[in-house]
Amino acid sequence: MLRILAQEYPAPRPVLKNLIIAVLSGLFIALFLIYFEPFNLHEDNVFQISFFGCITTIILVFFLYFSPLLLPNLFSDKNWKVGYQIILILLIILVIATFNSIYSIYRNSIPFSWDIYLLMLSRTCVLGIFPTAFITFLDYNHKLKSNLNLASNILKNKKEFLKDSRHVTHQISTDLKNETFSFIENDFNYAIADGNYTDICFLDENKLKKVTHRVTLLSFEIQLKEVSSLVRCHRSYMVNLNKVKNISGNAQGLKLELINYSEIIPVSRKYIPIVKEFFQKNS
Template sequence: MLSIFNQKYTAPIPELKSVAKAILFGLFIGLFLIFFEPFDINLSTNENKNYQLLFFGCITTVVLLVFLYVFPLLFPKIFSDIHWKVKHQIILYLIALFVIATLNGFYTNYINHLSFNWSNYWWIINKTFVLGGIPFAFLTLLDYRQKVNLNIAVANNLSNAQKERVTKPSYGTYNILTDLKSKTFCLKENDFSYAMAVGNYIDVFVSIDNTLKRVTYRVSLSSFETQLKEAQKLVRCHRSYFVNLKKVESISGNAQGLKLKLENQSEIVPVSRKYIPIVKQFFQENQ
């Protein structure tokens, strides 16, 4: 049972979905406090009671925006699917809850004109974790299970389509412009397996005589993708990976998305949820 906490999980990324999640959860907290008043929060006045309670939700929204959007934007290497697991997501939420609880405590003291008191501080910490800690952990585990089931089902369907497709040699050749004084390199579609972003460089993996070789070029993955937009078999599958779908040997799935096993190499290329429709369309159209 505890092994689930060490399973791969999708790391937070700076997207509109994260913003919407923060706003909706903050709104839920504010409205929940207004309608149910579960913890008998003492307020300095009843005139602005609803606004004061709603501000607790605003605190929640701002903190979640920082943890789910700002931090992933500033520290992409930390918030990476490569190392992110279920336990990291739960720990992130617990830290966010601790910050929310601390700010709630300061806010409660402020509106009641009270000085800092450890007893009141631990009271607000306890109530915040009761209201948010258990739901956050439960929803994370539930979301993990749903993503695993969904992506495994997609992987099984694509595996069947992949086995039925007719594979033909590809003779496309592309001249890729790098960032080094208009220097270019030649990319043969039939030899190309995948490319991986490494800062401002990319590692390009090509299969020659059944041997996988790596060559590094100074060009961003976005520029590489743009220059290969006419190559329908070569697609972006992750923010750090670009892959030749004709080289796919098998497909599997986990909570983060799909995993592609390519011919003649041991590296597993990830497909994040954003790019699953592109991969799915390719195999469905090439059965």
């Protein structure tokens, strides 16, 4: 159990999917309470009961959409684990329970008491904690198995990984007026986004070196869109796929091991099809 909690897990991202999850979760809570009428809610009207679902939706939107948007370094795949995901879910449940308590006190015109708060917390936990923990473990195992199989299939069908890239020089325009830089395609290994800057990592006399330029990774990617082997693989990375010597997988996506580079380059879910297509075409 403890080992699973320390495994890497996809961090929440500010994407449409999380907004849909928030709305559907609130709708489920509202319909569940309206239909089954637990916790002596049969005396309340539909609107009053439905507001519990609205509370759920609003809080989920805050934690799953706006929090990753405002705190990208905290909600980063680089550090996110299964345990952190469960802690986030528990925090969400705690906040939902708190606002449910405040709403219940207001709705019933009664003074605040810890007994009422703890009662609402226990009720919210009954509805949320066990299903969410179960779904997190289930989702982790599904993603892990899927990405391990994908990495295995690519390795199985790939006769040879390392191929020399073209000895072509690419000229890149920076965000500074009239400033450009160039690099040889075969020397390029990967690039990392750093705000409005990009770290270009390349080989120089068989040593890996890094140079920082005033150009966003998006602009760098657009200027190299015609080069099939130099691709975006993550929101923070571009990579030369001809430099890949091994591929592995985890719940977050694929991991690329490059020649002359000890660390691992991540491939997020969004970019897996691009990487997969490249190796299929170049098998």
